[in-house]
Amino acid sequence: MALKDATAIVGIGQTPFARRLDASEKTLACRAILAALDDAGIPPSQVDALASYTMEETDEVEVAKAIGAGDVTFFARTGFGGGASCATVAHLATAIATGQASVGVAWRSRKRGSGPRPWTDTRRQLPTPAQWTRPYGLLRPVDEIAMLARRYMHEYGATRDHFFNVALACRNHAGRNPAAIMHGRPLTRETYMTSRWISEPLCLFDNCLETDGALACVVVSADRARDCRRSPVYVHAAAQGLPAQHHGMVNYWNDDPLTGPSWTAARQLWKTADFGPDDVDVAQIYDAFTPLIPLSLEGYGFCGRGEGAAFTEDGALELGGRLPVNTGGGGLSEAYVHGFNLITEGVRQLRGTSTAQVPGAATCLVTAGEGVPTSALLLRS
Amino acid sequence: MSSMMRGTTDNGLLAPEPDDDGAPFWEFAARGELRMQACGRCGELRFPPRPCCPRCGAFDSEWRRMTGRGSIWSYVLPHPPLLPAYAARAPYNVVVVELADAPHLRIPGNLVAAPDADIDSVDPALLCIGAPVRVTFARLAGGVVVPRWLLETS
Ligand SMILES: [Zn+2]
Numbered sequence: 235m236a237l238k239d240a241t242a243i244v245g246i247g248q249t250p251f252a253r254r255l256d257a258s259e260k261t262l263a264c265r266a267i268l269a270a271l272d273d274a275g276i277p278p279s280q281v282d283a284l285a286s287y288t289m290e291e292t293d294e295v296e297v298a299k300a301i302g303a304g305d306v307t308f309f310a311r312t313g314f315g316g317g318a319s320c321a322t323v324a325h326l327a328t329a330i331a332t333g334q335a336s337v338g339v340a341w342r343s344r345k346r347g348s349g350p351r352p353w354t355d356t357r358r359q360l361p362t363p364a365q366w367t368r369p370y371g372l373l374r375p376v377d378e379i380a381m382l383a384r385r386y387m388h389e390y391g392a393t394r395d396h397f398f399n400v401a402l403a404c405r406n407h408a409g410r411n412p413a414a415i416m417h418g419r420p421l422t423r424e425t426y427m428t429s430r431w432i433s434e435p436l437c438l439f440d441n442c443l444e445t446d447g448a449l450a451c452v453v454v455s456a457d458r459a460r461d462c463r464r465s466p467v468y469v470h471a472a473a474q475g476l477p478a479q480h481h482g483m484v485n486y487w488n489d490d491p492l493t494g495p496s497w498t499a500a501r502q503l504w505k506t507a508d509f510g511p512d513d514v515d516v517a518q519i520y521d522a523f524t525p526l527i528p529l530s531l532e533g534y535g536f537c538g539r540g541e542g543a544a545f546t547e548d549g550a551l552e553l554g555g556r557l558p559v560n561t562g563g564g565g566l567s568e569a570y571v572h573g574f575n576l577i578t579e580g581v582r583q584l585r586g587t588s589t590a591q592v593p594g595a596a597t598c599l600v601t602a603g604e605g606v607p608t609s610a611l612l613l614r615s
Numbered sequence: 616m617s618s619m620m621r622g623t624t625d626n627g628l629l630a631p632e633p634d635d636d637g638a639p640f641w642e643f644a645a646r647g648e649l650r651m652q653a654c655g656r657c658g659e660l661r662f663p664p665r666p667c668c669p670r671c672g673a674f675d676s677e678w679r680r681m682t683g684r685g686s687i688w689s690y691v692l693p694h695p696p697l698l699p700a701y702a703a704r705a706p707y708n709v710v711v712v713e714l715a716d717a718p719h720l721r722i723p724g725n726l727v728a729a730p731d732a733d734i735d736s737v738d739p740a741l742l743c744i745g746a747p748v749r750v751t752f753a754r755l756a757g758g759v760v761v762p763r764w765l766l767e768t769s
Contacts, residue, residue, distance in 0.1 A: 366663055370724055372691070373693065377709065381690070381709070384689045385689035431692070431706070432694055433692065434694070487721045488719070
């Protein structure tokens with residue numbers, strides 16, 4: 235039995251994105267899920283599979299009850315924050331392809347814009363792995379990634395201009411997307427270069443947006459998808475990646491810290507696909523921080539080791555460029571909802587309904603967080 | 616700022632919270648020794664500490680003394696928003712040091728200008744990947760000892 239094209243995403247839904255939304259995380263989750271089911275034309279009572287991330291308070295029991303799901307026969311939650319995004323769809327696709335369920339819903343709901351962030355709460359006890367980092371002041375995800383970014387700049391000559399290329403492409407795409415938080419707010423090189431530092435060498439615009447919002451999608455078998463309201467977007471390949479001797483986001487002590495989990499996910503992904511990186515029309519690459527894009531471009535094979543920064547030159551990531559990336563604006567400029575907006579934007583591209591549509595896009599790579607145990611999807615129309 | 620927001624040690628810097636595997640590291644640090652876990656059977660060094668050897672599977676381990684010499688593999692300069700005690704010192708440095716004895720053992724720390732100096736005591740212009748460093752030990756308020764790093768002057 236193969237996963238290849240056996241299932242399809244047939245519905246997507248989302249709430250508005252904002253720094254602050256009044257509704258609870260659970261309410262936002264339910265709104266997004268019901269919108270996705272409505273998009274698919276499938277009643278909630280037919281939902282029998284649920285997949286989500288950890289680090290969220292809304293659990294599957296609450297969601298199933300609230301939306302009026304039927305008997306649920308498959309549920310799964312994946313850990314490691316943004317690394318889980320594509321795994322949610324992958325787990326539903328596997329469950330449906332193997333007959334464990336028939337209608338799956340995956341979602342992400344967050345109140346990261348208005349809710350608490352761990353580094354603002356000193357009362358919280360440190361989890362065990364943090365004994366090696368937190369006392370020294372390596373406190374936030376941005377500090378942990380900036381450490382890799384500095385080394386990457388040193389080894390390969392990457393510059394802040396390369397990171398700016400990433401931030402600019404995402405901002406330009408957000409400029410076309412009315413749902414994006416940064417819609418109508420263009421970015422200039424001068425604004426980028428003179429913005430405040432967050433963790434040198436990374437500045438304000440190298441960081442994603444803290445966002446409230448929720449998204450969801452619906453997965454069914456390819457057979458059933460043909461009868462749905464929307465044209466199916468097939469799950470062509472899926473993979474997770476937890477490399478040998480990996481250690482969370484502070485992966486500084488294995489043989490090669492600059493080849494992160496994306497390399498592991500990519501090897502598995504391409505092994506099971508009918509096409510390769512050169513055949514990808516558009517990519518949605520996890521962008522909690524700008525350096526994750528060049529690192530992922532290398533990991534997923536769009537260029538060689540150390541060439542990810544140079545790949546961003548000459549508008550390569552823009553509409554009309556070599557590989558348009560994060561065409562809804564991504565985590566940097568649309569919304570940071572642990573990467574789920576990259577999945578829904580991938581679906582829009584293959585439906586031909588993106589606000590930054592790549593003409594004729596038929597294949598799309600979607601990735602989850604690099605640096606943490608990750609996941610990825612290859613979607614095709 | 617309320618006392619609740621002051622942090623988990625008297626001066627506000629976070630104290631390490633050792634687990635069973637990591638506790639020996641901090642006990643040796645309190646005696647001014649930088650020691651790393653090594654397999655009791657095949658001798659392979661490993662970091663962070665863990666129950667068994669990823670190379671041979673043995674559960675015995677020993678704690679091998681390092682020379683305390685290394686070089687800067689990478690570094691960052693955090694700026695606010697940060698926990699209050701760190702914000703008060705920002706921008707400070709965090710370095711990852713590659714140990715001379717075992718280049719794949721890299722450990723995070725801070726570069727300081729003198730053994731008892733604070734984590735913002737080194738001019739950021741002096742930070743440089745590849746710069747040789749040597750270990751020192753600082754006693755935090757509350758008695759916890761953490762390794763820190765000094766630039767080799769010669
Ligand atoms: Zn061993």
